[in-house]
Amino acid sequence: MIEGDRIIKINIEEEMKSAYIDYSMSVIVSRALPDVRDGLKPVHRRVLFGMNELGVNAGKPYKKSARIVGEVLGKYHPHGDSSVYYAMVRMAQTWSMRYPLVDGQGNFGSVDGDSPAAMRYTEARLNKLSEEALMDIDKNTVDFQLNFDDSLKEPTVLPTRAPLLLVNGASGIAVGMATNMAPHNLSDTIDAIVAYVDDPEVEIDRLVEIIKAPDFPTGGTIYGYQGVKDGYATGRGRVVIRAKSDVETTPNGREKIIISEIPYLVNKAELIMKIADLVNDKKIDGISNVNDESDRDGMRIVIDLKKDAIANVVLNHLYKYTALQSSFGINNIALVKGRPRLLNLKEIISCFVEHRHDVVTRRTQFELDQAEKRAHILEGLIIASDNIDEVIKIIRAAQTPDQAREDLINRFELTEIQARAIVEMRLRQLTGLEQDKLRQEYEDLLKEIARLKNILEHVHLRMEIIKDELLEIKGKYKDERRTDIVYSSEEFNPEDFYADDEMIITISHMGYIKRTPLSEFKTQNRGGVGSKGSSMRDEDFIEHIYPASMHNTLMFFTKKGKCFWLKVYEIPEGSKSTKGRAIQNLLNIDPDDTVKAFIRVKRLNEDVEFTKSHYIVMGTKKGVIKKSLLADYSRPRQNGVNAITIKEDDELIQARLTNGRNEVLMATRSGRAIRFNESMVRCIGRTGQGVKGITLASANDEVVGMVCVKNMDEDILVMSEKGFGKRSKIEDYRVTNRGGKGVKTMRITDKTGDLITIKSVSDDNDLMIINKSGITIRVSVSNVRVTGRATQGVRFINLTKKQDEIASVTKVLAEQIEDSILETGTVNPETEINKDDNAPE
Numbered sequence: 001m002i003e004g005d006r007i008i009k010i011n012i013e014e015e016m017k018s019a020y021i022d023y024s025m026s027v028i029v030s031r032a033l034p035d036v037r038d039g040l041k042p043v044h045r046r047v048l049f050g051m052n053e054l055g056v057n058a059g060k061p062y063k064k065s066a067r068i069v070g071e072v073l074g075k076y077h078p079h080g081d082s083s084v085y086y087a088m089v090r091m092a093q094t095w096s097m098r099y100p101l102v103d104g105q106g107n108f109g110s111v112d113g114d115s116p117a118a119m120r121y122t123e124a125r126l127n128k129l130s131e132e133a134l135m136d137i138d139k140n141t142v143d144f145q146l147n148f149d150d151s152l153k154e155p156t157v158l159p160t161r162a163p164l165l166l167v168n169g170a171s172g173i174a175v176g177m178a179t180n181m182a183p184h185n186l187s188d189t190i191d192a193i194v195a196y197v198d199d200p201e202v203e204i205d206r207l208v209e210i211i212k213a214p215d216f217p218t219g220g221t222i223y224g225y226q227g228v229k230d231g232y233a234t235g236r237g238r239v240v241i242r243a244k245s246d247v248e249t250t251p252n253g254r255e256k257i258i259i260s261e262i263p264y265l266v267n268k269a270e271l272i273m274k275i276a277d278l279v280n281d282k283k284i285d286g287i288s289n290v291n292d293e294s295d296r297d298g299m300r301i302v303i304d305l306k307k308d309a310i311a312n313v314v315l316n317h318l319y320k321y322t323a324l325q326s327s328f329g330i331n332n333i334a335l336v337k338g339r340p341r342l343l344n345l346k347e348i349i350s351c352f353v354e355h356r357h358d359v360v361t362r363r364t365q366f367e368l369d370q371a372e373k374r375a376h377i378l379e380g381l382i383i384a385s386d387n388i389d390e391v392i393k394i395i396r397a398a399q400t401p402d403q404a405r406e407d408l409i410n411r412f413e414l415t416e417i418q419a420r421a422i423v424e425m426r427l428r429q430l431t432g433l434e435q436d437k438l439r440q441e442y443e444d445l446l447k448e449i450a451r452l453k454n455i456l457e458h459v460h461l462r463m464e465i466i467k468d469e470l471l472e473i474k475g476k477y478k479d480e481r482r483t484d485i486v487y488s489s490e491e492f493n494p495e496d497f498y499a500d501d502e503m504i505i506t507i508s509h510m511g512y513i514k515r516t517p518l519s520e521f522k523t524q525n526r527g528g529v530g531s532k533g534s535s536m537r538d539e540d541f542i543e544h545i546y547p548a549s550m551h552n553t554l555m556f557f558t559k560k561g562k563c564f565w566l567k568v569y570e571i572p573e574g575s576k577s578t579k580g581r582a583i584q585n586l587l588n589i590d591p592d593d594t595v596k597a598f599i600r601v602k603r604l605n606e607d608v609e610f611t612k613s614h615y616i617v618m619g620t621k622k623g624v625i626k627k628s629l630l631a632d633y634s635r636p637r638q639n640g641v642n643a644i645t646i647k648e649d650d651e652l653i654q655a656r657l658t659n660g661r662n663e664v665l666m667a668t669r670s671g672r673a674i675r676f677n678e679s680m681v682r683c684i685g686r687t688g689q690g691v692k693g694i695t696l697a698s699a700n701d702e703v704v705g706m707v708c709v710k711n712m713d714e715d716i717l718v719m720s721e722k723g724f725g726k727r728s729k730i731e732d733y734r735v736t737n738r739g740g741k742g743v744k745t746m747r748i749t750d751k752t753g754d755l756i757t758i759k760s761v762s763d764d765n766d767l768m769i770i771n772k773s774g775i776t777i778r779v780s781v782s783n784v785r786v787t788g789r790a791t792q793g794v795r796f797i798n799l800t801k802k803q804d805e806i807a808s809v810t811k812v813l814a815e816q817i818e819d820s821i822l823e824t825g826t827v828n829p830e831t832e833i834n835k836d837d838n839a840p841e
Contacts, residue, residue: 039165380418626690
């Protein structure tokens with residue numbers, strides 16, 4: 001045969017497909033995935049079986065790991081020695097296995113990721129739980145297969161009494177699939193299996209109530225429950241695990257965080273190194289030092305904090321940026337009858353119970369066969385004892401043992417087995433006592449045979465045996481849960497990263513906003529009235545000052561009727577002297593839209609009772625008024641929501657937070673105002689248009705302002721374009737129904753010009769008046785006397801230019817009060833900052 005004839009031409013594509021499929025199935029079935037019945041991969045099964053065959057059981061002396069690895073390699077597992085050794089090592093590590101199956105002696109690694117010592121230095125033996133997994137393996141309970149060289153037999157599965165797949169979990173990467181099964185508490189798992197045995201129709205929800213959640217060997221806290229429920233219901237889920245921590249205070253008043261348990265599979269040494277790197281890179285503030293003080297008594301990672309650091313804030317940053325919070329992706333893929341399947345909790349339990357039922361059935365049949373064989377022999381021995389003289393005579397007369405057997409068979413109609421037992425019977429069995437024992441043993445065997453047959457005939461008896469054996473395992477090996485459960489959201493709450501410190505929020509007339517820590521004002525310690533808190537452009541000034549904490553919410557309403565939200569911690573921080581940042585740059589507002597109103601709310605999401613009992617009242621330029629529940633605005637969105645539907649020729653001019661009992665005043669350019677009780681405006685949904693608040697005098701008329709008054713001691717101030725204004729008592733405006741034309745609030749003439757604003761004021765307020773020419777004038781309200789409603793008013797300012805008019809009027813705190821607040825960070829109890837903007841909270 002020439003060389004070329006040995007080459008067989010094949011299609012490389014077909015060969016690649018065939019070879020890769022063979023390889024992938026080999027990896028899936030014989031290497032990476034556990035069997036659903038005993039929860040073991042082939043290498044782990046072979047290690048345990050090899051140790052059992054070697055006699056390295058619990059209570060026996062340890063044997064060198066190299067001896068065990070050699071046994072397993074030579075007989076059952078023809079792969080590298082490290083694959084066998086590291087599989088055995090993992091089964092001995094208390095931080096890797098919830099219930100270790102191997103009892104190791106020597107250096108078997110550490111939770112810091114240290115490698116175990118070489119196999120020649122370590123020793124091992126089986127754990128008691130492993131003996132439960134191997135129990136009855138010699139009673140034909142499982143199938144055996146030939147090993148790699150067909151010289152020995154190995155089990156295809158172990159007849160385990162303990163549900164190893166659930167209690168120890170499994171992980172592995174095959175070809176095109178992977179498995180990641182969580183460990184569980186033995187007591188909870190067995191209780192769930194018993195519930196299934198009692199009622200195979202039990203719902204998964206009921207099983208979840210019993211088994212609760214995974215129980216990891218390293219403890220920790222499961223944070224959030226939805227991923228656990230998903231994993232049990234579908235076989236896939238994401239479980240978030242947090243480290244367990246405590247905060248201690250040192251004698252010098254500083255705090256330190258103590259980590260006593262870390263998430264499953266997290267390397268402690270790498271975790272500490274990561275924390276140190278984050279501190280050095282200044283990605284986490286507030287940590288001065290990190291020490292590992294772990295010893296044989298337990299884990300203890302000490303994180304020392306700086307003097308001004310807040311432990312909860314630092315801890316939440318650690319959860320976000322380090323493995324102190326990790327996730328365990330549940331992926332319950334296991335081999336079911338040799339094929340990989342994604343399994344939910346009930347299916348895993350069902351497969352285990354089915355396996356145990358098969359084991360109990362086969363064991364019972366094996367014991368029945370053995371009992372019947374023994375009973376058959378005893379029947380022959382009893383016949384021999386009853387005819388002992390004749391039996392002895394026959395045996396003595398026979399020339400050979402075979403002839404003696406033949407003669408006994410012919411004389412007493414015995415079987416070959418019975419005859420052989422009689423011939424081999426010892427002389428001591430001829431005593432009367434021994435003969436009584438034979439009869440007693442035979443009677444006991446007959447009862448045992450009847451019991452075993454009864455078990456084989458009735459499924460419920462086999463199920464009772466399964467249940468009793470499980471409860472026996474529970475009694476021997478049960479322990480407490482190590483992993484706690486926190487039934488809350490897995491997602492980080494941004495508020496967790498900011499202490500709820502007190503802030504001063506300042507918003508300027510031109511729309512610049514900032515937050516400044518209250519402590520900055522308190523530490524100035526300059527006497528006297530002090531200086532202004534911000535350096536503004538000449539034409540700008542502080543229009544709103546809000547005391548707020550970092551977790552408060554500011555609501556912004558635009559002229560197009562949209563509502564936006566900003567948490568105080570989202571507002572840029574600035575010092576007392578900076579002007580802040582333009583609101584337009586913080587919110588996703590349309591270029592042609594502007595913010596018209598601000599509302600500060602302390603408890604937008606947490607306090608349902610507050611949001612259900614408070615309202616937002618909005619007024620538009622065309623006299624529309626709308627009232628909606630604050631709760632309708634309690635779900636912030638990045639792009640804002642529609643607070644009111646605005647018609648094409650209309651726009652929002654004001655929004656106020658009320659308690660439902662305020663007095664509402666609306667004023668028009670034509671000099672008329674209407675007063676009605678807020679209760680006359682029915683509450684409608686967020687997208688509604690609202691109802692008529694005031695009837696305009698003409699098509700060119702429009703509303704210039706809306707006031708919601710809760711303090712009847714305040715006065716109403718109106719001002720016209722030409723600088724005329726007046727201050728009147730609220731009582732001068734009689735209460736009417738909404739929608740009317742209102743009453744005269746100011747006598748409008750060519751001299752006064754149209755009305756431009758309406759405000760509720762007190763002596764604690766100043767007015768910032770801005771002319772169209774750009775001139776800003778500050779006027780104290782206390783200098784304006786109270787006059788009647790229908791008068792023309794007095795001249796507030798002289799307009800130097802003939803065509804000049806007032807552009808806008810803004811109410812601010814009196815200058816001395818404002819400066820005092822900015823300088824000391826305190827608020828006079830008698831004076832509420834921005835009363836008009838801050839309804840009762």
